[in-house]
Amino acid sequence: MRLSKSRSAQMEMIGLVIIVILISLGMLFAAQFALKENPQKKIFTRKGLSYSTMSALMKTTVYEPGCEGDFKSSLNPQIGKDLLEDCARNKGFIQDNGFSLYRCRNQHTCIFLREFISEMLNETLGGWNKNYEFTSELIQAESDVPQPLFEKIVGSHGGCYKKERDSSGLFPIHTESGLVQSQLLLCD
């Protein structure tokens, strides 16, 4: 009886040892998976992409029919320099037949801008399944409240609600009507 009890006790000990070994191994593997690196490079790339997209967009020269403007302005306007300023200046006339210096695609500049920028972003960021939001606001001298030049542009895959986001930074343009601030938010 005593002998059998001691044998059982030995087996129990071995069993316990095996369990301890298995648990330690399991914890080791679990720790390796848990201590994954933060995707720093991913954030850097997103920020860089956001900035470069915005920068490229602002510089883009537009060749649409109707974009000639008046005799003082350049034949082919740029989005950042010419069109945003025109939109800011003539924001009050934002209807299809409202006045704006440039009438690209026979539309008011603000309407054209929203359409054009949406197309550009959709062909690039949208095509790469990125979530993004583009905003352009006018901050006038008299008022602190920024007024959107046009409705916010949201990517077809969604905007940036409650997600990690990176901004292109504010791209300010000084116009006669005030300060125009444009921003592109990119997020996962």
Place this chain on the structure above:
Amino acid sequence: MTETIAVLFIFFILILFGIMFYYKYQGVAFKEKQEELLGARAMDTTLKVLFLPEISCTKGEAEPEDNCFDMMKLRHANETFKKYITKYYFNLFSYSRIYVQEVYPEQTQYILYDKEIPFLEDGTKGWEKKEPTFFTVTLKDESKSAIIPHYGFGYVVVEVYL
């Protein structure tokens, strides 16, 4: 005696399971490491392309524009890359495909560099995976007007092969 043998048997079975599990884990870890290295290579190659003097915009002695490609150089750069691919540019870009897609005003694609991993002896593809990286760029074209350069909109795609 029988119980001891049984216990030892179970013990060695468990060791075997442990070894098999570790072997599988190593396989997965290796694949993950390969992916990580591929991603890093894609990043590095993209970075190099964005700052390549062969296609980057210049502004005389002033600071050059960021994320900008000079169309007058871009249109001809691939000839140089192709000519010296073995001597020089392969060491820079390795097995990858780099092209610039103009989005506006034209929809032209400029393939700058294309070096695929060669097919294997049995005719199968030499690469099993490719990781594309996209980056938006501005395309400066001075040939449209000497007074004010014109800027197009496009993106560069860098696909690295594994």
Place this chain on the structure above:
Amino acid sequence: MAVKKKAQIAVTFNWVYILIAGAVILLFFIGIVVKQKSISEENLATDVVRVMESIFTGAGVSEKTKNFVDISGLADYTLFFGCSEGVTEYGISGKGKPVQNNIDPIFAPLELKDTVLVLWSLPYKLPFKVIDFTFVSSRKSKIYLMGNTPFINEFINATSGFDNIEKINDVSEIDPARNYQFKIVDFSGGQFISQGIPSALSDVDDNKVTAVVFTGQDQVDYYQKEGQMWKKKNKLPVRIISLGGERDSARFATIFAGDDKTYVCSMGKAFLRLRYLLEVYQSKLTEMKEFYETDPQLMAGDCYNYISDQGYEVNVESSLRSLKNRLDACLVNFPISYDYCTEMVGAAEKLREANANLAERGDCLTLY
């Protein structure tokens, strides 16, 4: 009685078997641990070198930005940098696989051992940007600047944040402290060379004390400590091939480079890149000419005359051709033909002038 004795012997032997089995199992696991340790160290070294490669790529393109890389984990290891036959090799001495790079000019001491690596890159222009030079230094790689030239102040201002660069009036001011290596950069003719090694550095290892002496506007000599005397490393003065001006990367590179061989080797990489770049610019020039040749009025204008070799004396086309010819002569038997590379400076200056003439007009296409 006999049964009892048998049992006693059996028990003893059991313990012996247990001890042997235990020892074998223990040795087995110890063997695995030791093997894994050395494999891990090799893997770590290779990983570190791979990460360094990535950091160097990033630092190389982030022009004018200083990158401070924490390498305190490698404080016990020595990093080495070498350049030979157009290939830079760097890694951890005795561990892992070093990185080989035949593209990027890297100017670094031959050895480094520190907790912080300082990386900086500047574009090399001749006259347009050819490539980025990457400079590598560390807090314990002390650089002493001697002399009275505006370049010293420019260098110290440009390298603010490095914390290892100091201006001194005389070698007696050198205090080794706990630095790893020392470099004296002299702009006053190298008179200290004849005086031998400064007393403060007499006990430092020979390979950790070097000197760079600017003997002319555009040439330097490299020296290394040998006992208590200085030994000149280069047979002929090492020429600096650059257009001068602010933040002259080729001039800065002479200070960061380990010795004359690695300097010339890295410069060779820049010249090789220039060769391919010139082809691209040649194509751009062709397109520029076509732009003006489509309109006879434009062809008669100043812009075309500054571009075409049929126009003004200083023009882009002939300057570019001249630069290419000089470059070919430079690379024909590099690095033996390194001195021929100085001829490129004149051609580059002409090209710069021609391009500046175009830019000044405001309505001309420019080459760069």
